[in-house]
Amino acid sequence: MSIESLLRERFSRAIGLAFGSEFAGEPMVKAGDPKFADYQCNAAMALSRQLGRPPREVATEILRHVQLADVCEPAQIAGPGFINVRISTTWLARRLAELFTDSASKARGGVARAAQSATVVVDYAGPNIAKEMHVGHLRSSILGDAIARTLAFVGHRVVRQNHVGDFGTQFGMLIRHAKDLKLDTGEMPQISDLDSYYKQAAQRDKSDPQFAVEARQAVVALQSGDSEALRLWHWIRDESRRHCREIFEFLGITLSEADERGESFYADRLPLVVQRLSEALPMGGDGPYTGTSDIFHPQRQLDANGLNVDGTVEASEPQIVTKAFVAESQGALCVFLPGFVDKDKKPLPLIIRKGDGAYLYATTDLAALYFRIIEEKTTPDQTAPLDQNWHADRIIYTTDARQAQHFSMVFDTIRAAHWDINPVTKLPVVLQHAPFGSILGEDGKPFKTRSGESVKLRELLYEAVQRADAVVEKKNPELPIAARQLVARAVGIGAVKYADLRQDRITDYQFVWDRLLALDGNTGPYLQYTFARIRSIFRKAGEVPATAVTIMLETPQERDVARRILQFSDVVLAVLQDLKPHYLCTYLYDLCGSFSAFYESCPVLKAASPELRQSRLALCDLTAAVLKVGLSDLLGMELLEEM
RNA sequence: GCGCCCGUAGCUCAAUUGGAUAGAGCAUCCGCCUUCUAAGCGGAAUGUUCCGGGUUCGAAUCCCGGCGGGCGCACCA
Known part of the structure; x- marks a missing residue:
């Protein structure tokens, strides 16, 4: 405890x-x-x-x-x-000795498993196919992964989900554009080519209304199983997946292909979802809105005095929805919910089927929620973790803060339809959006390349490693090149991840190379360095640490380290409570600070007595254990024996 | 216009959710390497917590009203 x-x-x-x-x-x-x-x-x-x-x-x-x-x-x-x-110092010492002796507990940094294991879906990363991953995907991937790792570590059944954008409106543009390109789909494309096709298509979509119309038609064709559209879709998707795998691998993100269930996965479920929703919610609404279509946007015209051209006065009170309902409005099938209004104070719909019959992201999100909470997954050909029922107890989305209203509407819809009740436990599923801010450049404006494009992840990570390599070469010139490359990679990637994790996710943060690769302050390199120093002591010690020791906490520094080590499990709980990994970063930084003070003032290997040496070695070992769990198991950073 | 988020030291950020004298790092100044990695440690200086009211034993935190910034608000995700 x-x-x-x-x-x-x-x-x-x-x-x-x-x-x-x-x-x-x-x-x-x-x-x-x-x-x-x-x-x-x-x-x-x-x-x-x-x-x-x-x-x-x-x-x-x-x-x-x-x-x-x-x-x-x-x-x-x-x-x-x-x-x-x-x-009491003796109590601290005893607790620490117990932790040290219990190797299983030590390997967990003293963090206990949760009393009850819940099924938690974490939905993160979510890149679009045909586009190279860019900084816009960085925070979701890093934060979501840290949250998923932490949940799994305390013993929950975590279902990671990569909700890839592969079947929506943007894909219609690609199909339409591809028609003019005469692509050879027999050959594997390059992600960079796809990325530029995408940009061209987006450009045409913006400037050419005819193209836009045909692109929307192509979405409908794709979603209704048109074989030509599907062939192109597969061609693009295969390369996109390869690219994502590469990035995830490089970044150390624990998403596998089995975790990938994109928009396309839900495609054939969308009509069903709409139908079920129409049955679960009242149609046409309450009060004065019953039954009629275009109830909120009658084709009325106002004159300069705010009067309808037929002479009646426009209602001054905003029209209020008191209960969720489904209705057709302006040709689109919508869910109306209490509390959501648009800029004209008219009820704001959640569109679940467009006027042209296509579905969009709200429908897919609803289908995914239904799938995660209710749907039975007993078909034998499904692969893990699909091979058993999920019946999620908690579902977490890490997407940027701009989508807050969207998720708020989707969650309210699910609750109104009573789809948020776990079919096994009969308890409400905890639905959480963990929003985060943007990544800004040093000038405080959105992080872009000089030419104004979004920064590609592949290039960003490559640069991180390059810069780290230069630092390592300067700081530790004796390190052999092969070792240096490993260090550079761990430090560079670690610095990028840590910079993201250390700050409260809700705020925007400034991406400044020199700051995040700094060797002092609350940075990845500093924490990795502290760990490496500890490991170095054990290399020099030339002995296997004892399995049982008496811990002696005679100096303030030793006591401080001891106190901090025993706080670890409370911090992990707080992280999961608020879904804020920066609590853990602050803690680990403080732990490293305490350890460094101890390291300066308390010789370990040359301690005054063998008993004190053993005690101090144990303190080092326990600190390293906590750092290993925190940095590596929970935050997903690599640790180094030497740097 | 309405809604959400943010505003803390010169800069970048914390503050365990309403707790004590608001803390770190950078930058500035002083000190410490013939002892386990100085990528480190010790010390100094730095504040109208955007402004004004309110709530109470107690407010950076909660409420109301301003100001400033970001984002969202019907067929994109």
Whole structure:
């Protein structure tokens, strides 16, 4: 059990004894400012209001009942009613020794498995076919992967999903454009060629209305199984998949082909979804909107005074949807939901079938949700992880913040249709959009190449490795070239990933090479360096670490490292609570800071006694174990023995 | 216009979700390599937390009103 939950339990019990169990909920316990305490319990202030008694009196009462003698020094009351807890050094040492001895637990950095394993779908990366992956895919891939890794590590059944954009409107443009190109589809294309076809097609689509119309028709043809369209589709898709695999492999993203279920996968389910949705939700709506089509956009014209040309006054109150319903509007089949209005304050639809009969991303997302939560997957020819039912308990999307409204509408639709109920547990599925900001250049504007194009991932990652190589060559010229190349790759890629993960995902972040490859501060290279230093000690030690030791925490630095190591599991829980890997980055950076201070002031190999040497080696080993789990298992970065 | 997100040191970012004297790194200044990787460590200096109200024991955090920036708002994803 983590320190935090142990203390929470103790305080909860004390509060129950003092004031009755109805007050004993989750008392607030948090790691405190080291100036005052290792941990503090702030429950007294909150309780004082409920009890109508002064907070310090409440705190005194809690202290009278709390049992902490085995864990910490006598707790102190401070300020308005903080209860400060200083963990006893002998207790810390004992806990650490236990962790060190239990090799299975040590390999997990002391992180326990979740009490119950849930099925969690993580939907991330989601590149488009026929386009080279670019910086726009970077955050989703990196964040989603870190979240998926962390969920899996604590023991959940994680279903990774790469929702590839391979069957939507944009593909129609490609088909239409291809007609004029006379492509040789017998030969494997290059992703760079496809990328330029895509750009040409997009350009024509924008400037040529006739082309645009035919492109939309091509989508319908594709979605209804036209063989010529499908042949081209396969041709493009194969190369696109190869390209994505290459990028994922280079970046260390744990998405395999088995995880790929793009728009096309749901194609034949789309009419079904629309039909089921029409059955699950009322048709035509409530109140004054019943039955008629074009209910929100009557073809009325207003004169300069805001009067209809027939003389009636346009309703000044916005029309409000009170309950979700399906209706046809302007030829398109739509879901209308409470709380969504467009810029004219008219109800905003979620379009599930276009006027021309084609489906778009909302329909696909709904189909995917139905598939992930409800659909039975017992067909024997399906491959893992499709070979068993998912019945997801939680579904997480890492896509950029601009899609927040889209997901909010899709989730509301699912809930209105009661499709969010897990068929096995009968509990509501947790639907989460984990939005993130943009990547900006040093000038604070969207990260683009000089010519204004989006930066290709392949080039960006190549540059990261090149730059890292130059740094390594400068810092460690003795390193043989072969070793240096491995280091450069790990450092370069690690720096890019860490730069993304270390910052709160909701904010935009600036991509500045010199900053993310910096050797000091909260960067990938610094953390990797700390790990490499530890490994170096063990190489020099020339002995296998003992399996059991007495931990001695006689200096403040040793105690600080010990305290930090034991906080790890609480941080991992917080990451999963908020889906914010930057908590983990901040923690690991602090751990490295504590370790470096220890490293400076406490000789390990030349410690004053063999016992102290063993103890310090154990501290090094435990720090390395936490770094390995945090950096490698959870964040997906490579670690180095030497750099 | 409506909605969502953001605004913290010169710069880039934290702040365990309402807790104590708001913390790091960079840049600036001072000190430390004949001892385990100095890609490091120790120290100094740096703040009207965009502004104004409110809520309360206590606000960067919550509420209201401004200002500034980003994004979204019918057949693209």
